[in-house]
Amino acid sequence: VINKMAAHTYIAISELHPNISHSKVAGIIIGKTDVKSFPDRKNIGMDRFTFGFTVKDSPDFFINVSTWGNDAYVNGLASSFNIGDCVTIENPLVATKDLEKGDRFCPATPSHYRLLVTEAHSQVCLCADMDTIDRLLPLIHLPVKDSRDFYSLGDIVANGQKLDGSVINILAAVKSVGHFKQFTTSDGRRGQRLEVRLFDDSVLSFPLVCWDREAIQLMQPLIPRETVLFIADAKISFDSFRSGMVATVNSKSIITVNPGVPKKVPFKYTCMLLFWSAVESITDVYTVSQLMQKARENPEALFGITYSFISKLDLDSSASKVIKTRCSKCKFLVTEDLNSCTNQLCPGKGQIVSATTGFDLLVDFTDHTGTLHACSLRSPVAEKALGCTIIPSPKMKSGIRGMVLDCSLADPGEVKQHMSALLQQRL
Secondary structure (H helix, E strand, O other), X not given: OHHHHHHOOOOOHHHOOOOOOOOEXXXXXXXXXXXXXXXXXXXXXXXXXXXXXXXXXXXXXXXXXXXXXXXXXXXXXXXXXXXXXXXXXXXXXXXXXXXXXXHHHOXXXXXXXXXXXXXXXXXXXXXXXXXXXXXXXXXXXXXXXXXXXXXXXXXXXXXXXXXXXXXXXEEEEEEEEOOXXXXXXXXXXXXXXXEEEEEOOOOOOEEEEEOOHHHHHHHOOOOOOOOEEEEEEEEEEEEOOXXXXXXXXXXXXXXXXXXXXXXXXOOOOOOEOOOOOOHHHOOOEOOHHHHHHHHHHOOOOOOOEOOOEEEEOOOOOOHHHOEEEEEOOOOOEOOOOOOOOOOOOOOOOXXXXXXXXXXXXXXXXXXXXXXXXXXXXXXXXXXXXXXOXXXXXXXXXXXXXXXXXXXXXXXXHHHHHHHHHHHHHHO
């Protein structure tokens, strides 16, 4: 009873406004920047210190917090919590965001306000109320942007320098985590760097660079090939040294590790099904709901047969979105103006590219148990299934990514046999 009463004293982020005084906010840290210092204009020869963090208290609301003060206070506070910790913030100043100044370098939030924390007036500490912690912890796995709004790595590579300088969302799996490197710049400043390699069903390896110590600390313990990342507002740039595109984590980025579902929140499927296997060896039959359940329970690639209808194949897009050119040796997306494949792991790297052009469609499959959205239907399977007819399909963005290895009309007797067996299993 005491814990529930204590929880009622918290002000929801959605209800904050400048006229509130002595407020108390509870939230989970979803983003945090390194401590920085600036010359103090009021005290010549002294420095002011600052760092920022982002807290979330519900699926739809989160807010940025700025902390200012002397060296001991700011560095002491920054070292007292990390991304993923639940904190309480007492008596912060609620101020209107100024997108022309510092707020334009902070993560985009749905709130019109930001919080300011100072040593004299405010207090930030780890949350001790277990009921509140249990409510907040699942929020760490909810992306701050629509989980369907992202670029595949193949889209980034195919667009190339057209995306140079853009800030976009990325959904991909971790392939490898590089070595932590420290360095000193020519003007004596210390820095650090970590490179993470990402992959998805379209690209085998893509670089993500982290310069901020807080981002590096989040990335270092990730388990390759078992971790999926949703990176909101990553900066995309062309690296002339690599002759390819690179993603960078910046002060606006929020990284969601293994995006998933808290209780009582609609599930947004974010596991990635990478169907790489010989079709002949696949014998297990699943309903759509069984496929989605198994994908949630197991991060490994899942192979199976499903008897279902193609329930969505939109015809509104230009042909360029569904007919793509790939390197014939590594299946990497290439553009017509390139003479060589940009995949660093391609067996034909450095040679004149040998490319094939074919369908690259996204379709929905539906049976009596549900719908599997945005499955990849590519050549040559697409030609076999569609009779080589060009059927444009829009660029859809979804969490579960299935790849069709074979597609053909089902024998009615075979469908009846398998459906009867599945129904018997349920009884």
